[in-house]
Amino acid sequence: MEEPAAKKWKIMIADDNRELNEAIREMLIEYGFEVLQAFDGEEAFDLYCKEKPDLIFLDYLMPKMDGVDVLEEIMTVDPYALVVFITGEGSEDTAVQAMKAGAKDYVTKPFSMQYLVHTAKKFIKDHELQQENIRLKARGDAYKDNLVTITETMGEAVITIDARGTIQFMNHMARKLWGALEEMRNKPVDVLIPDPNVNLFADIRAASAEGEGYYQNEYTFRKADGGIFSGLLSASLLKSEKLTGSMVLVIRDLTDIEMMRRQVINAEKLASLGKVVEGVAHEIRNSLTSLGGFSRRLSKSVGQNSAEKIYVDYIIEDVKRLEAMILDIEEYVNYTKIHRPDFSMAHIEDIIERALIKTFGSGKFGGVAYEVNVSPGMEEIYADQDFLVEAFWHLFVNACESMEGKGSLTVNVSLHPHYLIVDVIDTGKGIPNEEIKDIFNPFYTSKPRGAGLGLSKVYMIIEEHGGFIAVNSSVNQGTRMRVFLSRKRGLKTVASSEC
Ligand SMILES: Nc1ncnc2c1ncn2[C@@H]1O[C@H](COP(=O)(O)OP(=O)(O)O)[C@@H](O)[C@H]1O
Ligand SMILES: [Mg+2]
Numbered sequence: 001m002e003e004p005a006a007k008k009w010k011i012m013i014a015d016d017n018r019e020l021n022e023a024i025r026e027m028l029i030e031y032g033f034e035v036l037q038a039f040d041g042e043e044a045f046d047l048y049c050k051e052k053p054d055l056i057f058l059d060y061l062m063p064k065m066d067g068v069d070v071l072e073e074i075m076t077v078d079p080y081a082l083v084v085f086i087t088g089e090g091s092e093d094t095a096v097q098a099m100k101a102g103a104k105d106y107v108t109k110p111f112s113m114q115y116l117v118h119t120a121k122k123f124i125k126d127h128e129l130q131q132e133n134i135r136l137k138a139r140g141d142a143y144k145d146n147l148v149t150i151t152e153t154m155g156e157a158v159i160t161i162d163a164r165g166t167i168q169f170m171n172h173m174a175r176k177l178w179g180a181l182e183e184m185r186n187k188p189v190d191v192l193i194p195d196p197n198v199n200l201f202a203d204i205r206a207a208s209a210e211g212e213g214y215y216q217n218e219y220t221f222r223k224a225d226g227g228i229f230s231g232l233l234s235a236s237l238l239k240s241e242k243l244t245g246s247m248v249l250v251i252r253d254l255t256d257i258e259m260m261r262r263q264v265i266n267a268e269k270l271a272s273l274g275k276v277v278e279g280v281a282h283e284i285r286n287s288l289t290s291l292g293g294f295s296r297r298l299s300k301s302v303g304q305n306s307a308e309k310i311y312v313d314y315i316i317e318d319v320k321r322l323e324a325m326i327l328d329i330e331e332y333v334n335y336t337k338i339h340r341p342d343f344s345m346a347h348i349e350d351i352i353e354r355a356l357i358k359t360f361g362s363g364k365f366g367g368v369a370y371e372v373n374v375s376p377g378m379e380e381i382y383a384d385q386d387f388l389v390e391a392f393w394h395l396f397v398n399a400c401e402s403m404e405g406k407g408s409l410t411v412n413v414s415l416h417p418h419y420l421i422v423d424v425i426d427t428g429k430g431i432p433n434e435e436i437k438d439i440f441n442p443f444y445t446s447k448p449r450g451a452g453l454g455l456s457k458v459y460m461i462i463e464e465h466g467g468f469i470a471v472n473s474s475v476n477q478g479t480r481m482r483v484f485l486s487r488k489r490g491l492k493t494v495a496s497s498e499c
Contacts, residue, residue, distance in 0.1 A: 009124055012036040012053035014044035016062045027113045041065025045073050055123055059086045060094050068097055075102040082123050156252045161189050163245025165201035179224045194222040195470045204235045226418045226486050228468060229255045281329045292319045328451040341464055345380045348413055355392035365400040370409040381420055381485055391461040394454035395424045395481050402428025419484040430475040
């Protein structure tokens with residue numbers, strides 16, 4: 001952008017000494033200034049009012065009105081007027097009086113012309129700097145306003161945290177997710193994360209300590225209404241010196257993307273797995289029926305102590321196992337296809353009890369000792385009971401299987417502000433880190449005779465209860481499956497079921 005042409009400065013000289021007045025005028029004109037002259041006090045004030053010069057050199061001793069009086073009059077018109085006072089030698093008192101009355105500077109006679117020009121230039125420079133500052137500030141304010149508007153209308157949640165990791169600012173989206181800033185200010189940012197094992201601020205700090213000052217990762221966040229969502233967090237250090245250690249966090253809700261991803265996965269699961277599996281399961285079941293029937297007949301017709309009898313009995317055993325597996329698969333496919341949730345109020349202890357009976361009733365895991373610990377003050381939850389029993393049953397069976405029939409199973413139930421937490425802890429063989437991401441996938445199994453459908457069903461059931469699962473495992477030491485069940489959801493429905 002082209003700079004506007006430099007403005008010609010208008011300087012007024014008010015001095016009754018004509019010679020001096022002329023000499024100053026000539027000098028200033030030479031330096032490119034526009035010059036006005038007054039020769040007494042009254043003329044000086046009138047000319048000031050008419051011309052509004054940018055800078056005034058004002059002599060003290062003048063006829064009609066002295067310099068201090070003129071200065072006071074000028075100050076009543078414009079307190080910011082630039083007045084340089086001219087005093088005689090030895091009259092410091094007058095100079096002090098003039099400065100008090102609003103003069104910006106003073107020169108003492110005799111002075112060199114160069115000094116006067118220097119003074120004029122200094123004022124011009126200061127003034128221009130001041131104007132520039134005003135312009136910059138205005139531009140800064142406009143920029144800030146725009147930034148605030150952008151931040152407020154963004155689809156992402158924006159939060160700033162200070163060096164201690166406590167919340168300082170939240171934009172509209174953040175307030176929508178987590179409530180009013182007054183309530184959230186100075187709370188640790190970790191209140192946004194429901195999983196007590198995840199330490200968000202520590203993660204961010206560790207990443208910024210590595211010197212990058214920028215960090216991005218996916219987290220599961222809680223919402224003020226008790227729900228959870230998966231969000232992509234980007235954290236950057238704020239550069240401002242005043243805010244050392246402060247960071248801005250931008251959180252994008254991935255729910256829609258996640259939903260789409262899941263729908264695609266589900267669609268694929270059902271189309272390519274569900275349908276194929278359903279078809280295959282049907283075929284296998286037909287074959288198994290005849291295989292089972294024929295082998296049982298064969299078993300009766302072969303000699304009771306013959307080698308053939310042993311082979312045939314193996315076949316019968318395997319057919320039974322395959323039939324059980326097919327049953328699992330059909331049940332799973334039915335769940336994904338036709339399950340309609342059936343919620344009612346329930347005690348978590350009862351659900352766990354039923355799941356334990358289902359697990360240990362057959363005596364299959366006699367070598368496993370189990371205990372259940374429930375924190376006091378437990379409340380009823382709103383649950384799809386039969387399915388929640390099934391979910392815990394799958395978790396208990398997995399735990400027992402991982403201990404190969406020997407070890408201990410601990411179930412701890414506790415309350416979190418938004419969730420009821422059930423920990424299922426075993427002392428089994430654990431899950432290698434790289435496998436954790438796969439265990440919830442349908443048909444993923446590490447067992448020779450597993451169907452790999454238990455956990456994926458558990459996942460769906462827990463999700464139906466507004467919750468999620470966090471896995472914590474160490475190889476050869478054991479696994480903790482932490483199940484979060486939403487409390488809010490239950491409370492809301494209690495109220496509505498009462499009307
Ligand atoms: N408590 C546990 N300890 C160790 N591994 C586990 C545990 N729970 C689940 N797993 C792992 O997750 C896999 C998938 O479990 P699941 O979906 O129930 O299928 P399945 O039990 O039929 O294999 C298991 O095969 C096992 O490798
Ligand atoms: Mg299982």
